[in-house]
Amino acid sequence: MGKHLVVGLMAHVDAGKTTLAEGMLYQAGTIRQLGRVDKQSTFLDPNVIEKQRGITIFDHQAELTVGDTQITLLDTPGHVDFTPAVERVLNVIDLAVLVVSAVEGIQSHTRTLWALLQAKKIPTMIFVNKLDQIGAHPDQVVTEFQTEFGSQCLPFNQPSDLKAWSADTPELIAMQGDEQLLDQYLANGQVDQKAIRKLVASQKVVPIYFGAALNQVGISELLAGIIKWGPSLASTPNFGARIFKISHEPNGTRLTWFRVIGGDLKVKTTLNNEKIDQIRHYNGQQYEVKRVAKRGEIVTIAGPQKTFPGQVIGTESQVDQVSLRPVLNYAVTTNHDHDFQILQNACEQLADEEPLLHLNVNQALNQITLQLMGTVQVEVIKALMKNRFGLTVTLKPAGIVYRETINKVVEGVGHFEPLRHYAEVHLLLEPGQPGSGLQIVSQCREEVLPHQWQSQILTALQAKEHRGVLIGAPLTDVKITLVGGKGNLKHTSGGDFREATWRAVRQGLMMLKQVGQAQILEPWYQFSLVIPVSQVGRALNDIQQMGGSLKLPVNLPSGEVPVRLTGEAPVIKLQDYPIIVRQYTHGQGQLTVKFGGFRPAEDQITLVEKEAYDPVSDLPNTPDSVFCTHGAGYPVKWNQVPQTMHCDYYYPQVMANFGPN
Structure with missing residues (x-):
């Protein structure tokens, strides 16, 4: 076997990412029959909640072999509420394929994903999907990418006949490199493949491929590009692993998912002083039991109980942090006469899988709160409670998340x-x-x-x-x-x-x-606001009243042309603003937000009085000491x-x- 690549698929929801994964698996021979999202028959998205909603909620692993290259495919959630899971996957992949609809083009979550890929320096390819749909405009999408994300986004095949890259692409590639590479191109009219591979690995070139995944168009070219330009994992002599997911089987077995980034790992040995009972290699829902996990592989182990998503094994005190965090608190209650401990146990299992839920249990008051990203995650948590634990729960907003x-x-x-x-x-x-x-x-x-x-x-x-x-x-x-x-x-x-x-x-x-x-810190949002030009004055006044800031384009167009504004404001002031935007723009406006960090709270005295928290009475976190005499x-x-x-x-x-x- 030649090289092994771990490839992550990511997209704004409904861009056709899971359909693309299905096509890649079909063309590689992993599956014999194409499944469809609308028929709930895809190889990936096996969870019943995913089938019902038609979206990817959990990341899933699949294996495919093309020639002498082994590809591990990680299909990631497409909704913004599950971005932390996507961000953890970025820590274990060699290459990302960002899927964009040729109809909708760049969308809000596309920008979020691009920013994460750039921040983590992940080599990236773009697949412009849905060329077969009415309203597709691939040329405009390319222009959008080059305008917003940079000239390094270059077409590597043509949407019309899917031939090799366009005639001027080699020259554009050479211009992304150094003077020596440009001189070589000017001398012989070609760009060395090894040089292109280095440019892709360093994000100086982002290849764009075009196709229609539902009709199997452009997938073979994308696969060929992944193999040809995808970088391999650097060799590391000592054992190391990056954990990106924790899951639980119906029988309670706890599974740790990670990539081996150095050395090998054998079954029955220990991982951070915990014995490994079993090593599994998954392909969809099926898995193969292995005796050894080798460098570069994505594996799942049973046995350890203290691992957590984002943990890095083999590197002292390192944790892969995520930049997008929940800022909304929700109180969890059940409508049935379930024992409080049963509800707590269920919440603890979910919090074990996603630490950002920040489970908070008040035994004295029988209160449980979770921190969530948004309304879609709220609905998913309710469905998980019902399907996995048989609990019908209600999640009510309980304020925003503060820090100190x-x-x-x-x-x-x-x-x-x-x-x-x-x-x-x-x-x-x-x-x-x-x-x-x-x-x-x-x-x-x-x-x-x-x-x-x-x-x-x-x-x-x-x-x-x-x-x-x-x-x-x-x-x-x-x-x-x-x-x-x-x-x-x-x-x-x-x-x-x-x-x-x-x-x-x-x-x-x-x-x-x-x-x-x-000091109390309150969360802020960074936002993108798309509104008609005629409403810019209203938006500017609103954001200033919130204590936020709004960045205006240098030259505003005239008329009712939509314009995209960016800015930042406190979460507590901005959280109800999407409804107001839809009202004053008569449904034409759109507000998208992402976590923008914590800043000093505006009215700390009022917050302290409202919470009435007594730090001395918080016995699990007592500030007092114990001494001894006589x-x-x-x-x-x-x-x-x-x-x-x-x-x-x-x-x-x-x-x-x-x-x-």
Whole structure:
């Protein structure tokens, strides 16, 4: 067998992506009969919810062989609500095929996908589909791509007769390279295939292919292009893997899906201290049991229970982050007399598969909330609850998602010393860059804390989602540095440092709250607004009233010509605006949004009063410490810990502004 390529298919919903996948599998001989989305008979999209809705909701794997090339095809969801799953798939593919309808052209989600592909530097090809439909305009679509995405988007076959690329394409390809490549072309009128492959691998050339997947037109040319220009995975000697999905079988078996990026993995060995019971290689719904997973393969393993989507194995403390995140909270309730624990267990399984759901369970009030991207994901969650768990649930909007951060440096202290236990941890909390999340490092010398104890502290910092002390929202954009602490060779155990670490984070946050340096962050949307030119003034006034900003084109056309505007605004102000746009444009306007990061909340005092969150009463996240005297442990309030702790501050100059120790 020659090279092995992992190819991801992605598109705006209804561009014909799954139909293209079906055609590729048929032409390669993987399937003997073509299925259709409208007849619910495709090889991919096997889930009953996908069949009912006619869209891809989960990513699916298929295998095809063309000549001596093995291609693993990953068909990804097409709706914007499931973009985080698509983004994780980008971390395991060699090449992306972006499918665009020749009728609709570039759509909102096309732009989102293109931005992700560019950010992650994924080699990309474009398949312009549906040439056989009324209203198809492939030339205009090419112009759109070159205008919006750049001159590197070049036709590699003709939509009329599907011959080789157009006569001027070699020259245009040469112009995307360096002077040496252009000189070679001018000398002999050709471009070396190896040079083209490098240009594709570096995104300097994006080949465009044309066809009609439903009628099998253009698919063979696309397959030939994938084989000819697709890059191979770089060789890595040590074992490594990127996890992109977690799923559960009806019998409860938990499956971890990943790509092996280095070395081999054998069954019955361990992965991060968890035994691998089985290795599977899937093709659609069928799978082959394997003894060894080799470099470059997409495999599924059964056994490990602590893996998670985005995790990178073999690279210390690395996680593949996603840029698009949910910003809407939904309360989950059931209309039946189900035990609350049954509902919680179901939600926990879904949150295991998609950590961005950010499951929050309040046992005292029997309340469960999830964070979702939009209304389509809401409907899918309800269908999953019914089909998988037999639960009829209601999801009601429960406000937007907030985050908390800090505006000043502080040294937090946690002490845990009940009888026969001992640990003290000192952490430096510093404001991070917007969008940086939580950064966790150590600057502690091993003569102060041995390596084993430091590892326990760093593991504890990563083991939970830390919450702020203003409204209990997740903490973000903070750098946490281990600077010191103390243990006892006789009495200290791993759990002691976990308790002291979590308390140190909260104690530091409480110190900052006391001096007004804790901050609530609210989510913002980046948006694209398509409206008639006559309504631009109305839109500009609306966005300014929201506290947002709107970017206007340099030259506005006249009349009722539609114009696309871009901007950003707070989610809480923009979330109902699509309805208003449709009203004042009489159905002609369209607003599309994506997550644009978190910024300081406009009215923090009102938010704090509304939530009425008491950080001291949140016992699982207590800021208080435990000390010991005369053989008995006793609690110490967070503001008394500095006077009681056993180690002095490691950064006294930082703490000088917080009053006397």
